[in-house]
Amino acid sequence: MNTRQARLAGPAPYAAALVCLLLAWLVCYPLLMTLLEALGGPRAWTLGHLGDFIHRQDEWMALWRSLWISLASVVLAGAIGVPLAFLFERTEFPGRRFLGAVAALPVALPPLVGVIAFLFLYGESGFVSRAVQGLLHLQDPPWHLAGPGAVLLVHAYSMYVYFYLFVRAGLARQDAALLEAAASLGASRLRTLFTVTLPLLRPALGAAALLTFMTSLASFSAPYLFGGGFRVMTTQIVASKLNGELGLAQVETVMLAVLAILALAAMRRVEGSASAGGATGVRGIAPARRRLASPLARGTAFVLGWVMAAILLLPHAVLALISFVPPFTWTTETIPPVLDGRNWTALVTKPEHLRPVVNSLWMAVAATVLAVVLGLAAARLAAVRRRGFLAGALEWLIALPWAVPGTVFALALATAFGVSQPWLGRFVLIGTPWILPLAYLVRNLPLTGRGALAGLRGIDPALEEAAASLGADRWRRLGRIVLPLLRPALAAGAGLAFITALGDFVTSVVLYTYDTRPISIEILSSLRLQDLGMAAVYGVLLMTASTAAFLLWGRGEAR
């Protein structure tokens, strides 16, 4: 009944308007400024930059590459994730539970960390390449980890998890009676798969495909480090900006933003149709897992499962190992000859090594705290108001930064806060310590805000009414009822927001200054200095933090 929750909410309308305005200033305004300046506005309107974009072959190439890389990533991720989901959800074999959890691990690896782990493993001087080279006595490394192939490899590794998790959840929700009904009507297992199981999975497949598409569209670390001359839109934007062609970079940014927003709109439609045409109302019991009967099948599944686990865990393991390799001690050997804790000691003792960690920590904490407060405020206002313009606007505002690629936001913030026009709400923040926390805050809003909104919608409005009828005023209701009930959702959102900010590379690479350089930038410069050990140390830090937050998120979701 949407007539409920009328009175209690009642924060004055100006509070909602204020939060809406603040969010608009943070989220929409920079994008709008970018669009205006891309067109030369407001002083010297021009289509020149747009013309540049249209007339340059390499721009169209970048756009095309972004598209086809994203589509190929969807296909590859689906090809890996869907069979794995069926294997772990529909069959039973020794070690299934553990391996099933391991299969979700890549999602917890920050993109840049995953990329450098791949570099350490499959790069020209990576472990696997060296091993193959040594085994076959080759003169040169067996392959080059570069170009679209390398980008796709990383994408497939990190994004199949979306298909894996979504399809597993979809399969777990299916009703065994449907399969039994199909069987009783004479359908073979294959026919049941294609006429019952897969059609029912359509919403899950659609959502996973779009999520993969958008993540891939926004992907920056892999094309930046492996792409070389193979530029996609995200790397093209950064390159244009570095070349000083800001106008062109702005047009590119607008193009990519439009693409992403179109994808978001498509995603909302998929979500909508999934919830509308969902189930028959009755939720049955998921089909029992099929125990693999023949010893051969069991053995195969067992071995394949562990091989898969090994492949998935290799990046983590290799990072940990290399973090113990002292600088410049490992040259041509297959296995590093020296292992000690020098890098780790250096991290704590040398201020210039500790600095990025401290930077990232305070900026991530500040951004997360603000994102939680602002996200919660926006979510509460959106949840308690009757569905109207303001509630819808708030919901869009907290969802938007999630859909728009980080590079786009970085450039938009650089545009909006690179000049001083206080009367227009524009201040020079570029080059100050405040721009990165601000960027992290904007990027974190969807994580905290959407989490809080979902949490709030899950709370029975009668609970707050009960508290009110027992004499609790607005603040006591918030403190005693809403916040405690929201804690899992808030903790999960804050955890994800924190690790995203801690490991952020995409926006940092555009906006950082030397004094505020975050961990990711330091990883990059360590790599440039051939100090692999230090890069790995930072990688291990981020990886550990992310895995911890991911586990916390899992617990929050489970409640």
Next chain:
Amino acid sequence: MPSFLILEGLDKSFGSQAVLRNLSLEVNAGEVLALLGPSGSGKTTALRLIAGFEVPDRGKILVGGEDVTALPPEKRHFGMVFQHYALFPHLNVRENVAFGLAGRKLSREETARKVADALALVELPGFEARRVGEISGGQQQRIALARALAPEPRVLLLDEPLSNLDPTLRERTRRELLRAVRRVGITTVLVTHEQEEAFHLGNRVAVLHGGVLHQVAAPEELYERPATRFVASFVGRASGLPGILTADGGVKIGDAIWKGLPAPDVGTAPGTPVELVVRPESLAFSSEGDPNALAGRVVERRYAGSMTFYAVDLAIGREVEVLAPANAAAEGDTVRVAPAPGGLPVRIFRTVPEVLQLEDNPAGPPHVP
């Protein structure tokens, strides 16, 4: 008795939909008033207006002489038991029951004593440390009552308090609820869509339909002298028969003339078309030769243990329900139907304005249980 809670001309619309129209009610101190009506009748909205969760578009709410219309719920000092109880899942029973005592600056011992008293009242002493999730539905209902009563509210509001319990548990819990409420002697407003519940718990029952109050009365009066046709059909079972008042105080139905019926409230002018509303027990099967009986055929026989209901398709084109012994007739039998000897209650309504206006509801025909 003095009226303690007074509703004066309450109007409430959601968007363009009027949910309550000009609702006025008075509840005496210590009285239990049941708001009875089908879903969509506005009874829950009325309760939420009293609680303060909604603001009326027009009208006033007075408690003990104080106008509380504009007062937010947390300042009204009313207790409420919610349909799904709304026990705070993250708090244990003690913390739930003590929640409303927070503003009272009580010592720890006083709070503990009040919690213990409230739990004793609902016959769940010693439940303080239990978690809400680990007690049964019936117990949750009683904890919710204890929580509402602990701060000694001025008015107790019950929103379908038993609808969430399975039928076997419902009657027992209802009796326990009534005992607790009577012991406290608190002014209570109860919302329900079940006539049996309203009759059992309410000293008086207010029947709502389509946002309009049809009648407020004690259960007996409601059943025997329903004020509108809707009340007659919603409260208990009833059939309708068209008739015309005759000069000698009878009613002509088809070719039959029924006499000795209660006088119609709508005047006795001969020739007035009326609608008779009859209870199954006011009708009986009559002998073959009775000229004032209506001919019909039994289309359904429903055996319900202590009684048997017969649906009879009358030759005049109406269907009535007759209560008769289990062996009185079989399906398909041709029978004759007449008023039962001493057959109260029958109500006679005019089929023109006044009453009709009240019932002329765009929501369609009243729902007959």
